Amino acid sequence: MGRGKVQLKRIENKINRQVTFSKRRSGLLKKANEISVLCDAEVALIIFSTKGKLYEYATDSCMDKILERYERYSYAEKVLISAESETQGNWCHEYRKLKAKVETIQKCQKHLMGEDLESLNLKELQQLEQQLENSLKHIRSRKSQLMLESINELQRKERSLQEENKVLQKENPCSFIQLVEKQKVQKQQVQWDQTQPQTSSSSSSFMMREALPTTNMSNYPAAAGERAEDHVGGQPQQGRIGLPPWMLSHISG
Numbered sequence: 001m002g003r004g005k006v007q008l009k010r011i012e013n014k015i016n017r018q019v020t021f022s023k024r025r026s027g028l029l030k031k032a033n034e035i036s037v038l039c040d041a042e043v044a045l046i047i048f049s050t051k052g053k054l055y056e057y058a059t060d061s062c063m064d065k066i067l068e069r070y071e072r073y074s075y076a077e078k079v080l081i082s083a084e085s086e087t088q089g090n091w092c093h094e095y096r097k098l099k100a101k102v103e104t105i106q107k108c109q110k111h112l113m114g115e116d117l118e119s120l121n122l123k124e125l126q127q128l129e130q131q132l133e134n135s136l137k138h139i140r141s142r143k144s145q146l147m148l149e150s151i152n153e154l155q156r157k158e159r160s161l162q163e164e165n166k167v168l169q170k171e172n173p174c175s176f177i178q179l180v181e182k183q184k185v186q187k188q189q190v191q192w193d194q195t196q197p198q199t200s201s202s203s204s205s206f207m208m209r210e211a212l213p214t215t216n217m218s219n220y221p222a223a224a225g226e227r228a229e230d231h232v233g234g235q236p237q238q239g240r241i242g243l244p245p246w247m248l249s250h251i252s253g
Contacts, residue, residue, distance in 0.1 A: 017050075025055055032057045042066055 011017040025047055036043040036059045045064040047055040052101055110116045111128055120128065 020206075021049065029055070044070070118225050 011020055028047070029045065032043045032045045036042055042059045042062075043057065044059070044063055045057040049055070056063060100121070107116070111120065119126070
């Protein structure tokens with residue numbers, strides 16, 4: 001018949017408790033020796049009895065060496081755990097600070113855009129207005145500075161071109177004069193091309209008005225007399241041949 005399960009609780013009988021301690025102590029020391037030999041592990045076992053008597057086991061009888069190693073390991077582990085906890089606390093604190101800053105910046109940005117102004121009092125609104133005015137001053141100042149720089153750059157280019165023209169004029173005056181004349185001719189040509197459509201339309205209407213009375217009056221003697229007067233002295237008058245005066249001026253020019 002098998003042995004029943006032992007209930008783990010303090011043995012009240014002093015003799016039985018002492019016997020059980022002796023048996024289990026021997027078994028525990030035996031198991032420590034076995035695991036040290038079989039697994040090539042460093043084992044240190046310390047037992048104190050009820051009366052304070054010490055029982056110990058150490059691999060190769062190097063208890064001090066094992067205990068020193070244990071102290072180093074436990075100290076390093078404690079330092080690592082404390083550093084990790086401290087770092088984690090610092091990160092949490094830094095995260096809360098950054099989150100608060102981001103929220104403040106977002107709120108200020110909304111206020112600058114004219115949003116969520118209901119929570120501001122009169123003093124805060126005046127401060128916001130002053131901040132916007134200062135920002136506008138800086139923006140306008142920067143804009144004026146850029147415009148002045150652009151104007152100065154254009155003036156510098158203009159002076160440079162003028163100096164180049166002077167140099168070209170000194171080196172080859174004839175070529176420079178020809179270039180100026182060519183530019184004048186081109187400018188006049190452009191002006192003539194722009195005014196040509198208006199001149200053509202007015203000349204056609206004028207010619208139609210002049211041709212109609214001449215045709216109708218060709219059958220009357222007065223008209224014939226007028227044509228005869230135009231040819232007095234063998235010199236025909238060009239003003240009666242149907243061409244407008246402005247065309248005659250261009251032809252004569």
